[in-house]
Amino acid sequence: xxxxxxxxxxxxxxxxxxxxxxxxxxxxxxxxxxxxxxxxxxxxxxxxxxxxxxxxxxxxxxxxxxxxxxxxxxxxxxxxxxxxxxxxxxxxxxxxxxxxxxxxxxxxxxxxxxxxxxxxxxxxxxxxxxxxxxxxxxxxxxxxxxxxxxxxxxxxxxxxxxxxxxxxxxxxxxxxxxxxxxxxxxxxxxxxxxxxxxxxxxxxxxxxxxxxxxxxxxxxxxxxxxxxxxxxxxxxxxxxxxxxxxxxxxxxxxxxxxxxxxxxxxxxxxxxxxxxxxxxxxxxxxxxxxxxxxxxxxxxxxxxxxx
Ligand SMILES: C[S@@+](CC[C@H](N)C(=O)[O-])C[C@H]1O[C@@H](n2cnc3c(N)ncnc32)[C@H](O)[C@@H]1O
Numbered sequence: 530x531x532x533x534x535x536x537x538x539x540x541x542x543x544x545x546x547x548x549x550x551x552x553x554x555x556x557x558x559x560x561x562x563x564x565x566x567x568x569x570x571x572x573x574x575x576x577x578x579x580x581x582x583x584x585x586x587x588x589x590x591x592x593x594x595x596x597x598x599x600x601x602x603x604x605x606x607x608x609x610x611x612x613x614x615x616x617x618x619x620x621x622x623x624x625x626x627x628x629x630x631x632x633x634x635x636x637x638x639x640x641x642x643x644x645x646x647x648x649x650x651x652x653x654x655x656x657x658x659x660x661x662x663x664x665x666x667x668x669x670x671x672x673x674x675x676x677x678x679x680x681x682x683x684x685x686x687x688x689x690x691x692x693x694x695x696x697x698x699x700x701x702x703x704x705x706x707x708x709x710x711x712x713x714x715x716x717x718x719x720x721x722x723x724x725x726x727x728x729x730x731x732x733x734x735x736x737x738x739x740x741x742x743x744x745x746x747x748x749x750x751x752x753x754x755x756x757x758x759x760x761x762x763x764x765x766x767x768x769x770x771x772x773x774x775x776x777x778x779x780x781x782x783x784x785x786x787x788x789x790x791x792x793x794x795x796x797x798x799x800x801x802x803x804x805x806x807x808x809x810x811x812x813x814x815x816x817x818x819x820x821x822x823x824x825x826x827x828x829x830x831x832x833x834x835x836x
Contacts, residue, residue: 531778535688539662540578540640544718546774548639548663549578551714554611556587557604565612565811566619570642570676577670578640582772596770601815602759602824603766610825613807617830618713619647621742625709626650630740632708633680634658634697636689636727637715640667642676649680656702658693661686689715690723694730704734707835712743717753721785728788732795732835739835744828745788745801752827754782759824792833799833 538545555571558564575587585591586604597603622633622643631653635641638657649655655678657664664686687696698704710731716724731741746752761777792799805815805826815825 532781534690537660537662537688540666541580541774543775544779545639545660545663546580546776547714547718547779548637548659549575549580549583550607550776551611552640553583553587553604554607555615557593557608558612558615560589566615568615568642568646570645570671570674571640573674574640574642574667574670577673578666580772580774582767582770585770591770596767598766600763600766602763606825609808609811609813610804613804613811613813614713614830617802617807618711618742619643621711621740621832622647622709625740626653628738628740630707630709630738632656632702632706634702634708634710636710636712637718638667639663639714641713642667642671644678644680644682645671645676647679653680654683654701655680656683656685656697656700658685658687658689658697660688689719689727694734697734702734705736707736707738707740708734709739710735710741710743712741714744716744716785716788717746717756717780720781721783724785724788725791728791728795732797735835737835741792741797741799741831741833741835743788743831743833745831747787747827747829748823752824753780753785756780756824757782788831789829792831797833797835799831801829801831804828804830 540549552571552575555568556575558566559568572587576584593604597605634656636658638659644655664684668684683700685696685700687693757780764776789799789801
């Protein structure tokens with residue numbers, strides 16, 4: 530399904546379905562005797578969305594190993610990736626809170642339940658930004674599940690290609706106070722120039738001492754098109770198990786700026802944590818096959834501080 534300039538979605542379609550897919554990864558990573566993360570909301574949220582294939586995986590009815598059929602890129606890899614990614618971004622927000630930052634902005638919040646899950650210090654305000662149908666669904670579903678936010682949670686339903694800084698300020702965001710930002714699982718869904726505009730907007734709203742966590746693909750255009758190929762093969766394989774969502778052509782290939790270089794050139798001090806190293810620390814090794822492994826080996830999670 531090709532992207533268009535003002536396309537919209539819910540959690541069962543297009544870019545929205547990827548938010549459900551990564552929540553399946555969090556549900557899987559939260560299972561078992563010694564889980565790497567604990568996201569108690571991932572499975573019930575996936576179940577509520579109602580994509581049958583995702584529900585059966587998240588609930589344990591369908592074995593991810595059976596679905597993957599020994600492929601390198603699949604649900605088991607998604608589980609491992611989401612485990613290290615969730616820990617990275619959780620640790621980022623906890624460290625920012627520890628340093629005294631009381632405003633957090635979760636861009637492209639999807640089915641992320643950090644506002645309900647992390648021990649935010651008193652006085653913290655957490656803003657969640659995503660498309661309206663995504664925000665409405667998650668907020669209503671978590672309410673029905675009896676979940677209560679662990680901070681003052683303010684939702685901002687707006688497209689991140691539009692004037693979201695205005696909407697964020699309208700919701701009460703204070704650009705004079707330091708803030709902690711995450712853009713997790715978002716950048717490849719933005720055209721290259723929208724990625725730069727997003728980072729510029731974050732910079733413009735970030736007082737000195739603010740922090741940002743996001744991701745970067747070195748050799749971005751190649752990695753994004755390889756990722757798109759892998760996801761197409763993967764979803765084709767899932768069709769045999771009843772998966773019926775169209776999730777191809779959602780990513781913008783083409784040259785884009787390296788996030789670390791861009792941030793360092795725009796008033797931030799940015800560091801990268803290579804995902805392969807984070808996975809290795811959890812005893813997960815990537816396939817030796819250069820082409821397929823490159824999707825992962827080029828990926829790093831980034832943390833930056835505004836000078
Ligand atoms: C892969 S999901 C990641 C969700 C969440 N950050 C997580 O890690 O669970 C991508 C998210 O980006 C959001 N997104 C992508 N492009 C967007 C846009 N232009 N405006 C608002 N949200 C967008 C989608 O709605 C979706 O929730």
